[in-house]
Amino acid sequence: MSAHNAQTMTLTLHVWRQAGPNEPGRLEQYEAKNVSPDQSFLEMLDEVNEELIKAGKDPIAFDHDCREGICGMCSQVINGVPHGGQERTTVCQLHMRTFKNGDSIYIEPWRAVAFPVQKDLIVDRSNLEKIMQAGGYTSAHTGGVADGNAILISKIAADYAMDAAECIGCGACVAACPNGSAMLYTSAKVAQLAALPQGQVEAAARVTAMADALTEAGFGNCSNHYECQAACPKGISVKFIARLNREFQKALFK
Amino acid sequence: MILDGKCPKGPIQTSWDRHRFDLKLVNPANKRKYKILVVGTGLAGGAAAASLGELGYNVEAFCYQDSARRAHSIAAQGGINAAKAYPNDGDSIYRLFYDTIKGGDFRAREADVWRLAQVSNNIIDQCVAQGVPFARDYAGYLDNRSFGGAQVSRTFYARGQTGQQLLLGAYSALSRQVKAGTVKLFARTEMLDLVVVDGEAKGITVRDLVTGEIRTHVGDAVVLATGGYVNVFYLSTNAMGCSVTANWRAHKKGAFFANPCYTQIHPTCIPQHGEHQSKLTLMSESLRNDGRCWVPKAKGDQRPPAQIPDEDRDYYLERKYPSFGNLAPRDIASRAAKEQCDDGRGVGPGGRGVYLDFADSIKRLSEGTIRERYGNLFEMYEKITDENAYKVPMRMYPAPHYSMGGLWVDYNCESNVPGLFVLGEANFSVHGANRLGASALMQGLADGYFVIPYTIANYLAKTKPGAVKADHPECKKSVEDIKANTQKLLSINGKKTVSEFHRELGKIMWENVGMARSEESLKDALKKIPVLREEFWKNVKVTGGPGELNQQLENAGRVADFLEFAELMTKDALHRNESCGGHFRVEHQMPDGEAKRDDENYCYVGAWEFKGVGKEPELHKEPLTFDNVHLAVRSYK
Numbered sequence: 099m100s101a102h103n104a105q106t107m108t109l110t111l112h113v114w115r116q117a118g119p120n121e122p123g124r125l126e127q128y129e130a131k132n133v134s135p136d137q138s139f140l141e142m143l144d145e146v147n148e149e150l151i152k153a154g155k156d157p158i159a160f161d162h163d164c165r166e167g168i169c170g171m172c173s174q175v176i177n178g179v180p181h182g183g184q185e186r187t188t189v190c191q192l193h194m195r196t197f198k199n200g201d202s203i204y205i206e207p208w209r210a211v212a213f214p215v216q217k218d219l220i221v222d223r224s225n226l227e228k229i230m231q232a233g234g235y236t237s238a239h240t241g242g243v244a245d246g247n248a249i250l251i252s253k254i255a256a257d258y259a260m261d262a263a264e265c266i267g268c269g270a271c272v273a274a275c276p277n278g279s280a281m282l283y284t285s286a287k288v289a290q291l292a293a294l295p296q297g298q299v300e301a302a303a304r305v306t307a308m309a310d311a312l313t314e315a316g317f318g319n320c321s322n323h324y325e326c327q328a329a330c331p332k333g334i335s336v337k338f339i340a341r342l343n344r345e346f347q348k349a350l351f352k
Numbered sequence: 353m354i355l356d357g358k359c360p361k362g363p364i365q366t367s368w369d370r371h372r373f374d375l376k377l378v379n380p381a382n383k384r385k386y387k388i389l390v391v392g393t394g395l396a397g398g399a400a401a402a403s404l405g406e407l408g409y410n411v412e413a414f415c416y417q418d419s420a421r422r423a424h425s426i427a428a429q430g431g432i433n434a435a436k437a438y439p440n441d442g443d444s445i446y447r448l449f450y451d452t453i454k455g456g457d458f459r460a461r462e463a464d465v466w467r468l469a470q471v472s473n474n475i476i477d478q479c480v481a482q483g484v485p486f487a488r489d490y491a492g493y494l495d496n497r498s499f500g501g502a503q504v505s506r507t508f509y510a511r512g513q514t515g516q517q518l519l520l521g522a523y524s525a526l527s528r529q530v531k532a533g534t535v536k537l538f539a540r541t542e543m544l545d546l547v548v549v550d551g552e553a554k555g556i557t558v559r560d561l562v563t564g565e566i567r568t569h570v571g572d573a574v575v576l577a578t579g580g581y582v583n584v585f586y587l588s589t590n591a592m593g594c595s596v597t598a599n600w601r602a603h604k605k606g607a608f609f610a611n612p613c614y615t616q617i618h619p620t621c622i623p624q625h626g627e628h629q630s631k632l633t634l635m636s637e638s639l640r641n642d643g644r645c646w647v648p649k650a651k652g653d654q655r656p657p658a659q660i661p662d663e664d665r666d667y668y669l670e671r672k673y674p675s676f677g678n679l680a681p682r683d684i685a686s687r688a689a690k691e692q693c694d695d696g697r698g699v700g701p702g703g704r705g706v707y708l709d710f711a712d713s714i715k716r717l718s719e720g721t722i723r724e725r726y727g728n729l730f731e732m733y734e735k736i737t738d739e740n741a742y743k744v745p746m747r748m749y750p751a752p753h754y755s756m757g758g759l760w761v762d763y764n765c766e767s768n769v770p771g772l773f774v775l776g777e778a779n780f781s782v783h784g785a786n787r788l789g790a791s792a793l794m795q796g797l798a799d800g801y802f803v804i805p806y807t808i809a810n811y812l813a814k815t816k817p818g819a820v821k822a823d824h825p826e827c828k829k830s831v832e833d834i835k836a837n838t839q840k841l842l843s844i845n846g847k848k849t850v851s852e853f854h855r856e857l858g859k860i861m862w863e864n865v866g867m868a869r870s871e872e873s874l875k876d877a878l879k880k881i882p883v884l885r886e887e888f889w890k891n892v893k894v895t896g897g898p899g900e901l902n903q904q905l906e907n908a909g910r911v912a913d914f915l916e917f918a919e920l921m922t923k924d925a926l927h928r929n930e931s932c933g934g935h936f937r938v939e940h941q942m943p944d945g946e947a948k949r950d951d952e953n954y955c956y957v958g959a960w961e962f963k964g965v966g967k968e969p970e971l972h973k974e975p976l977t978f979d980n981v982h983l984a985v986r987s988y989k
């Protein structure tokens with residue numbers, strides 16, 4: 099049986115507070131008391147917020163929804179690392195047992211030119227949508243498609259596509275990149291569809307359109323720092339960036 | 353009033369085909385003159401908006417998250433059913449239909465369920481064409497697994513993230529339509545009212561969650577695909593933002609609410625660990641393909657699981673239901689788990705848990721195989737509990753998961769308010785009193801891709817496009833009402849937080865209207881809920897202002913609606929004086945503890961009409977008839 103640790107912790111939080119997109123922001127200090135090691139990071143923040151509300155203060159705004167690591171809504175930089183730095187873990191799945199009594203924790207929003215802050219820890223990620231809209235799909239019409247087993251796909255290709263498709267679109271890769279590039283995000287979709295027969299018909303047009311959209315939306319260039327892979331809560335590999343580059347080269351010669 | 357589901361008559365096998373021929377069409381050149389408002393971008397709403405946009409309609413789609421891709425469908429793990437019969441194991445459209453009717457404990461409409469089973473096969477094809485990376489075998493064919501309540505393998509999956517992959521498929525189709533200019537997306541926008549003009553649904557009033565602006569969007573028809581309401585229990589497997597709000601506000605504008613008491617408690621969730629917990633995490637039903645449920649035979653056996661020999665273990669599902677074993681349906685498996693714990697044989701903190709053990713499968717198949725099948729689930733389990741389930745069995749307890757009830761709709765997915773269509777978990781249509789695993793994803797996509805594109809035309813063809821303008825008095829009134837309500841919430845300035853009220857409501861509902869309901873517990877809840885609601889409106893504290901990003905305000909509105917809805921749900925449970933599926937009234941059970949239906953008196957859909965907060969709602973009945981499946985006692989023994 100696990101160590102169900104009854105001992106609680108007291109932590110000092112330094113949280114980015116910013117009233118709106120055009121307001122100045124600053125770090126404010128709060129104390130989190132009676133934190134149980136079994137609590138999730140967001141549950142710890144919930145409790146801090148309950149105290150703030152009772153004191154008549156504005157609670158800390160942060161994005162969250164499914165709280166099981168899949169919706170991609172939560173987006174906090176904790177002690178300088180997107181999602182807090184535990185391998186393959188979103189903020190909502192980060193548990194307080196990874197911290198020690200007395201720790202100081204710095205909590206900030208995603209920082210990137212293409213992600214303006216909306217309030218406190220909440221940023222606007224709609225630029226990611228534009229990349230998808232540029233070509234992140236096969237142009238299959240509803241209805242009138244072939245039987246699912248009419249297209250055979252090797253297990254290797256299906257697994258490779260699935261590895262790429264696991265991206266949750268949270269934007270941690272952008273937040274981790276010194277250039278604020280969304281290359282890992284874009285490459286995951288390009289690679290998933292390029293690896294499947296259904297996606298190959300439009301592969302060249304797709305990679306070109308998505309790469310253009312990436313630049314137009316104000317994301318930076320990729321210069322192979324690979325911070326994105328380290329920060330990705332789903333472990334999306336930079337090998338997909340290499341794939342994107344290959345697909346791009348192929349498209350140029352078409 | 354006796355409600356008519358308008359199901360096609362005649363042989364069920366051809367019912368949908370005949371119905372499609374009878375439906376009116378809108379000609380291609382006229383489609384773009386019609387505007388359709390789709391609320392929700394999950395599997396149901398996302399698929400609907402993409403398909404309607406592709407047909408050429410002018411679509412506006414709304415969701416409360418910052419992206420359409422984050423709807424809670426994203427969290428579905430295990431899989432999606434279809435009657436493909438690829439494994440050659442005896443499946444057919446008829447069998448999927450039969451299993452679903454029986455699984456729902458004979459409380460769903462035959463015609464709707466038949467259609468679902470029929471189009472299930474198109475869904476798989478559609479998703480494959482979109483590039484959904486379903487699991488494949490080494491020969492390159494689609495792979496299947498088994499789910500509860502079925503003796504065939506008809507579940508398609510993408511690792512433990514099937515919902516994510518299906519939703520991303522729908523989202524990519526949606527993105528394509530956004531680029532084509534047929535769909536306009538409104539993210540971080542919450543619907544707070546339905547605008548009804550001359551008895552028909554013609555618009556919605558929304559709040560922009562970033563700026564706080566409250567405005568009306570008008571259209572020629574409204575489609576609600578806003579998901580389920582089990583957050584009425586506070587702790588559930590739903591996302592934090594899931595609410596009954598869209599449905600409830602439509603209900604207050606005249607839409608009937610059907611079978612609100614049918615809620616599903618899922619048998620395998622990670623047990624609660626403390627008072628400050630914000631949600632419960634599901635461990636997919638697919639785990640029961642390879643995991644065995646057991647508790648110690650002796651009460652209060654405190655030995656670690658590895659030291660309890662086989663003869664001292666009670667594999668209670670295998671014992672009680674030998675033919676379905678660990679894959680008994682959810683309502684049955686949940687009650688069985690509760691029964692073991694109530695009997696003092698539960699494990700883990702507080703004795704509220706049962707083991708789900710993989711040791712035998714690991715021995716038979718290897719740890720690698722189990723990892724390949726469920727790796728992400730084991731990982732998630734470890735993050736939450738700090739336990740390695742390859743070494744020690746998982747501990748599980750039932751938790752609120754899904755709502756079978758929802759807004760009443762006819763065979764066209766149209767509510768009793770003309771022009772208001774309801775899809776996916778938000779409607780009541782196909783799962784009866786209990787949903788089978790892997791059938792919600794199927795329903796969402798069936799409704800969105802293959803039903804609404806046909807049935808909505810039948811309504812639109814009878815209307816003049818653009819008849820209602822944004823300056824219509826009903827729109828203005830709706831905006832004023834919502835603004836007043838917002839102001840009221842902000843001005844109370846009481847002592848208790850929104851979450852405190854939600855938690856209290858959840859406790860009342862879980863204890864009185866949860867897995868075991870009695871006349872006494874329900875009447876007790878009916879006393880407590882109005883008291884809590886009254887206190888809420890006097891003593892809630894909502895910080896901040898109306899014209900800004902204000903999460904407390906959002907939440908306050910949702911909890912206020914739950915406080916009204918909870919009463920209807922409890923009333924429905926009290927009125928339904930029988931046990932069926934997930935609705936278990938302790939007064940009505942078989943000698944062996946199984947649910948005892950009363951077909952003579954309750955073989956109907958109960959649809960409620962709103963008459964005012966705190967006022968007695970009016971019940972309308974839609975009788976259910978079974979012409980193709982014999983109405984029988986449900987057995988999984």
Ligand SMILES: Cc1cc2nc3c(=O)[nH]c(=O)nc-3n(C[C@H](O)[C@H](O)[C@H](O)COP(=O)(O)OP(=O)(O)OC[C@H]3O[C@@H](n4cnc5c(N)ncnc54)[C@H](O)[C@@H]3O)c2cc1C
Pocket residue numbers: 391392393394395396397414415416417420422423424425426427428429430431432433514515541542543544577578579580589590591595597598634636753754775776777778789790791792793794796
């Ligand atoms: C953890 C979990 C695992 C599951 N696993 C499976 C599985 O393996 N197989 C299976 O078949 N089913 C599964 N289910 C059930 C299934 O996922 C859901 O029933 C289904 O996805 C619901 O889809 P939907 O489109 O109806 O609603 P949702 O996906 O919940 O979408 C609701 C949409 O409505 C929007 N919305 C809601 N209210 C408003 C409002 N007021 N204003 C504006 N927008 C609003 C939301 O933003 C969202 O876009 C699972 C469910 C959960 C919770």
